[in-house]
Amino acid sequence: MIRASLVVLSCVTALIASSLGAQEREVLLHAPDTLVETGVMKYVLPRFSLKTQVRVTLVPEAEAQMVLGAGGRPLMTGIGETWGVALLEETDDVARFADWLWSDVGQRTLFAFAPEGKPLFGPPAIVEQEVVEITFDGDADEGEQVSIVQCGRCHAVNEKGRMSDIGSTPSFFVLRAMGDWEQRFGAFYVLKPHAAFTQVIDITDPFPADRPSPIVPVEISLDDLENIMAYVGALTPADLGAPIQHQ
The missing domain is CATH 3.40.190.10 (Periplasmic binding protein-like II)
Structure with a gap:
């Protein structure tokens, strides 16, 4: 009986220590x-x-x-x-x-x-004048796979997908060529139309019961997003030519 009590007391002490450590x-x-x-x-x-x-x-x-x-x-x-x-x-x-x-x-x-x-x-x-080389700590290979599954239905995310994307949406290569591509990808889930059908675990709020996602939701984690950023960062940007000169 005494031994069992000691075991219980030890467990309680460990739980209290664990709780304090978590705090x-x-x-x-x-x-x-x-x-x-x-x-x-x-x-x-x-x-x-x-x-x-x-x-x-x-x-x-x-x-x-x-x-x-x-x-x-x-x-x-x-x-x-x-x-x-x-x-x-x-x-x-x-x-x-x-x-x-x-x-x-x-x-x-x-x-x-x-x-x-x-x-x-x-x-x-x-x-402001410091030059910082931007790197991404995600896994580019994993990022490509997540992109294929979650983004490939609308965007061309790699060379194989160039013929199967929706023509009205830019490819990852085109988006990579834009000066603000990091902001576009890093916060894509709050930009139209993505906010209507995208869920980022522990970040976005659940869809309201009366306004469910209009399509099969895109569901990713922050790790997935970092992997996507690493993948896109390694892509060769599309050649969009010289800026249009307005007369």
């Missing part, structure tokens, strides 16, 4: 309402959390471990302001989140936020 995997972030209302926090924070298992929670400034606002180290510009990051408490997870925001992946994520098809944010003026 520590959190960053308390404060951002002004004007920034939150753009939707960028809802766009960016899940991407970091899904990759790191560190939750980022928006809190009042008095409770924050870090602040995204007018002060601190400049991070980005947009909606008429330069936004910086100030670290108020330097835990491992806070430092990890801050490093991610300034990394290539974090910067790409921030600048890909384009709710109306036009990015809201860009690099701050003091680093």
